[in-house]
Amino acid sequence: MRLDVxxxxxxxxxxxxxxxxxxxxxxxxxxxxxxxxFLAGRGLPAWITGLAFVSANLGAIEILGMxxxxxxxxxxxxxxxxxxAIPAMVFLGIxxxxxxxxxxxxxxxxxxxxxxxxxxxxxxxxxFAVAQILIAGVNLYALALVMEALLGWPLPVSVVVSAVIVxxxxxxxGLSSAIYNEVLQFFVILAGLIPLTVLGLIKVGGxxxxxxxxxxxxxxxxxxxxxxxxxxxxxMHAHWIGIVFGLGFVLSFGYWTTNFxxxxxxxxxxxxxxxxxxxxxxxxxxxxxxLVTVLPGLIALVLFxxxxxxxxxxxxxxxxxGDLLPNGVLGVAVTGLLASFMAGMAANISGFxxxxxxxxxxxxxxxxRPDGYYLRVGRIATVVGVFMGVGTAFIAAGYSNIMNxxxxxxxxxxxxxxxxxxxxxxxxxxxxxxxxWGLLAGTLAAFTSYIxxxxxxxxxxxxxxxxxxxxxxxxxxxxxxSVVVTLVTTAKPDSELRxxxxxxxxxxxxDALAGDAKWYRSPVLLGAGAVVLAIAMYGVIL
Amino acid sequence: MKDIRLVIGxxxxxxxxxxxxxxxxxxxxxxxxxxxxxxxxxxxxxxxRIRPI
Numbered sequence: 001m002r003l004d005v006x007x008x009x010x011x012x013x014x015x016x017x018x019x020x021x022x023x024x025x026x027x028x029x030x031x032x033x034x035x036x037x038f039l040a041g042r043g044l045p046a047w048i049t050g051l052a053f054v055s056a057n058l059g060a061i062e063i064l065g066m067x068x069x070x071x072x073x074x075x076x077x078x079x080x081x082x083x084x085a086i087p088a089m090v091f092l093g094i095x096x097x098x099x100x101x102x103x104x105x106x107x108x109x110x111x112x113x114x115x116x117x118x119x120x121x122x123x124x125x126x127x128f129a130v131a132q133i134l135i136a137g138v139n140l141y142a143l144a145l146v147m148e149a150l151l152g153w154p155l156p157v158s159v160v161v162s163a164v165i166v167x168x169x170x171x172x173x174g175l176s177s178a179i180y181n182e183v184l185q186f187f188v189i190l191a192g193l194i195p196l197t198v199l200g201l202i203k204v205g206g207x208x209x210x211x212x213x214x215x216x217x218x219x220x221x222x223x224x225x226x227x228x229x230x231x232x233x234x235x236m237h238a239h240w241i242g243i244v245f246g247l248g249f250v251l252s253f254g255y256w257t258t259n260f261x262x263x264x265x266x267x268x269x270x271x272x273x274x275x276x277x278x279x280x281x282x283x284x285x286x287x288x289x290x291l292v293t294v295l296p297g298l299i300a301l302v303l304f305x306x307x308x309x310x311x312x313x314x315x316x317x318x319x320x321x322g323d324l325l326p327n328g329v330l331g332v333a334v335t336g337l338l339a340s341f342m343a344g345m346a347a348n349i350s351g352f353x354x355x356x357x358x359x360x361x362x363x364x365x366x367x368x369r370p371d372g373y374y375l376r377v378g379r380i381a382t383v384v385g386v387f388m389g390v391g392t393a394f395i396a397a398g399y400s401n402i403m404n405x406x407x408x409x410x411x412x413x414x415x416x417x418x419x420x421x422x423x424x425x426x427x428x429x430x431x432x433x434x435x436x437w438g439l440l441a442g443t444l445a446a447f448t449s450y451i452x453x454x455x456x457x458x459x460x461x462x463x464x465x466x467x468x469x470x471x472x473x474x475x476x477x478x479x480x481x482s483v484v485v486t487l488v489t490t491a492k493p494d495s496e497l498r499x500x501x502x503x504x505x506x507x508x509x510x511d512a513l514a515g516d517a518k519w520y521r522s523p524v525l526l527g528a529g530a531v532v533l534a535i536a537m538y539g540v541i542l
Numbered sequence: 543m544k545d546i547r548l549v550i551g552x553x554x555x556x557x558x559x560x561x562x563x564x565x566x567x568x569x570x571x572x573x574x575x576x577x578x579x580x581x582x583x584x585x586x587x588x589x590x591r592i593r594p595i
Contacts, residue, residue, distance in 0.1 A: 008564060012557060019553055048546060180546050187550055187582070191557070195575045328564040328572040332557060332579075 003150045003322050009331030016188065016335045020169055020342075023180050027173025034375040037174035038106055038354045039268045044176075046274035046521075048183055050281030053265040054289075055182035058189065059344025060337050061142050063293055068313035070290075070297020073235045074214065074223025075541050077294045083248040086283050086534040088256035090527035093280040096257050097266060097523075099425060101275040102506070103499050106267070108260040108417075109359040115424050115500045116435030118363065123439055125359035127413060128260060129352055133385060136348035137392020143341035144393065150318055150334065159393050166342050167386040170349055171379050175268055178346045182265075185339040186285075192333030193292035196317070199324040200299035213302035223298070226541055237461045238468065246468025250475045254414035258421055261351035271511040276523040283530040287537060296320055345389065353381040415471035416442020419478035428501040432492060434485040442478025449473045547590035554583030 031037050069077040105111045109128065113121035140159055147158035169177045204210045214223050222235045230240035238247075256262060256279070266278035300316035301307055303323065307316065321333050357378045362369075420439045424430050449470040452458045460466035499506035519525055558580025565573025 008560070012560065015556060016553070019549065023549065180549070183546055184550055184553065187554065191554070191575070191579055191582075195571060199571065326569040326571050328561050328568070329575045332561070332575070 002152055003318075003330065003334070004327070005151060005330060005334065006327045008327050009334060012328075012331035013335045013338065016339060017165060019184070020165065020181055020339075023184070024169030024172035024177045027169075027177035027180065030176070031174055031375075034357075034371050034378060035106075036176070037375055037378050038358065039264070040174070040176035040179060042268055043270050044179065044268050044274070046269055046277035046281055048179065049265050049269045049274065049278040051186050051285070052179040052182040053262060053278050054282035054285050055186040055340075055343055056262055056265055056347035058186065058289065058340055059139060059347070060146070060341040061139060061344060063189070063193070063337070063340060064142075064146075064314050064317055066290070066293040067297035067300065067316040070294035071301040071307055071313045071316050072297075074219045074298065075226050075294070076223075076230075076234060076236045076238075077297070078226055078290045078537075078541070079243055079247060081286060081290050082534040082537055083243065084252040085256060085286055086530055087248065088252040089279040089283045089286065090530055091253065092257045092263075092266075093276045093278065093523050094527050096421075096425070097276045097279070098272060099500060100263060101267060101269070101272050106358050107355050108258055108263055109355055110363075111500075112420075112435065113359075113363065115497070116420075117432035120420075120432070120435040120439060121359055122364055123436060123443075124417065125355050125363075127443065129356050129360065131413065132261065132348040132352040132355075133388045134392055136345045136352070136385070136389035137396055139341060139345045139348065140389055140393035141396040143338070143345075144397075146318065146337065146341070149315075150321075155397060156394075159390055162338070162342055162345070163386050163390050163393075166346050166349060167383065170346055170353075171382045174378070175264065175350050175354075178343075178350045179265060179268065181339075181346065182343045185336070185343045188332065189336035189340050190292065192329070192336035193296070195329050196320055196324060196333060197292050197296050197299070200296055200303070200320055203324065204299055204302055210298060210302065214298055217301055218308070219301065223301075224541065226538055228542055236464060238465055242465060242468040246465075246472050250415045250418070250471040251468065253422075254416075254418035254471065254475070258414050258417045260355060261347045264351055264354060271513055271516075273512060273516045273521060273523070277521065277526065280523055280527045280530060283527075284533070287530065287534055349382060349385050349389065352385045353378050356381045356385070413443060413446055415474045416446060416478035419475045420482065423479060423482050424501065426502050427486075428494070428497055428504060429486060429491050430482060431486045431489040433489045434482045437485045438478045438482030441481040442474045445477035446470055446474035545590045545594070547586045551583045551586030551590065554579045554586065556583075558583055 030041070033041075035041055066077060066080065069080070100111060103111060103114060105114060109121045109125040112124050140163060143162055144155045144158035147153045148155050169181060173180075201207065201210065204213055211224055215221055217223065219235060222229050222233070225234075227240065230238065230243060262279075266275045269275040269278050297313075297316050300320050304311065304319055307313060307319075311319070317337075321330060325333055357374055361377055361381075362374055416439055419442055420435055423438070424435060449458070450466070453460055453466040453470065460469055494504055498504050515521065558576045558578075561572045561576025561579060565571070565576050
């Protein structure tokens with residue numbers, strides 16, 4: 001599968017990474033406080049944080065994985081976007097963001113300390129920090145695998161080179177340089193994927209040609225429907241109830257509304273309105289991303305007959321790149337892929353350094369030092385985080401199965417966190433210790449249901465179905481334990497909950513800017529538009 | 543920090559010109575992608591000129 005890259009392609013790759021490092025150096029001159037480093041000084045406009053929000057999730061694992069799912073499960077893969085992302089992103093912007101942003105917290109765990117107590121903060125901070133390092137390592141390992149297959153670079157070389165690039169631009173410029181690179185990467189990856197999709201479609205005879213050939217493929221008619229087969233047999237073996245509640249509600253709301261690596265992008269926006277618009281602006285490109293991920297997956301399925309047998313589904317995009325792109329555009333596509341791996345890793349590392357410094361070091365270990373001290377801790381945490389990521393990548397190289405399991409496991413760790421959030425936001429009686437015990441019980445329930453599935457004690461059919469149910473169970477256990485513990489412990493007085501729960505408002509000065517009242521800056525209107533558009537898209541392929 | 547629109551615009555313009563040259567002497571795919579990237583780059587440069595931060 002080695003790609004035929006030449007000097008032209010390498011020149012394009014080199015230009016990109018020179019630009020990335022230049023952004024890091026330019027951003028460094030603006031960093032004077034820890035707020036600059038961790039939250040880009042809370043000064044970015046909504047379109048930048050919005051694109052960074054969608055881009056932080058558009059890592060290469062996502063791109064390769066969704067193309068692979070497209071080839072394996074067909075059109076049903078769009079559920080991960082239209083029901084599994086859009087409603088939750090809009091909910092985050094309209095309902096939850098005012099609480100996050102106006103309480104002026106720096107992180108999700110810090111919000112948990114304000115709403116509940118230090119123990120809840122520490123529990124969430126440690127789970128999050130460990131998960132980010134492991135996921136960064138998995139990202140790095142996946143990058144090295146792709147580099148080895150496509151360009152013939154030895155695995156350790158790719159791991160070290162990419163770690164050094166990510167390390168330099170985040171240590172230099174903190175979150176602003178991570179965000180600026182995410183925006184840049186977003187456009188470059190599209191510049192690679194769009195020609196790929198167009199050429200692929202031409203080759204299979206347009207949309208009608210593609211549909212005709214998918215019908216004759218192993219996937220068959222079921223690969224061309226999203227909801228039509230979900231009451232009976234379908235390629236994903238998923239029932240519509242599992243899709244709506246498991247994916248559309250628990251998994252997706254858990255991921256999008258509480259995952260700090262995402263929420264951090266919105267917290268860096270310049271005012272409340274921009275923070276609320278961040279996930280909503282991100283929702284619009286998100287609706288159309290399946291056109292350059294799931295669609296190429298289907299194209300690869302009909303172009304390469306042995307996909308899923310002799311060749312892995314994950315190779316769908318790289319195979320298309322080698323088959324369709326000439327030198328030049330090929331360089332752009334490889335750059336986009338490399339950049340998106342690094343953006344994914346940078347999002348993990350910038351989330352890690354913030355939570356480690358703010359919620360573990362400053363909140364529980366070394367308190368009350370001057371701001372410059374924590375800025376330094378943040379930079380050191382970045383270096384240590386990248387080193388641990390490199391270590392994880394080499395462990396992953398030895399035990400790739402363990403890494404797959406861990407990744408699947410973390411994918412539903414957010415479900416209990418979402419339960420704690422939603423109960424805590426709308427029920428002011430919920431007590432500090434209910435926050436802690438609910439979260440702990442829910443996390444353990446997620447863990448247990450996954451172990452039981454893996455050891456074959458309970459059967460869920462497919463891995464996907466297991467994650468839908470695992471998340472649902474974790475959510476239920478969390479709510480149950482939270483309610484029971486609340487009934488036997490003491491609640492916080494209203495005065496400590498102002499601005500943190502629904503119905504107890506706090507008088508903050510209005511931070512609206514001129515123009516925020518215009519219709520095209522209204523979170524409710526734009527959010528409703530995104531949901532309507534997502535529903536309309538289902539109408540195209542039902 | 544410099545306006546990100548200048549960075550995106552500049553990079554896309556450079557990529558666009560390189561691909562256009564590669565396309566004129568080679569495959570038409572490079573030409574079309576190059577033209578599109580140069581246009582996108584131009585739009586970002588014009589945008590940051592019209593509405594500076």
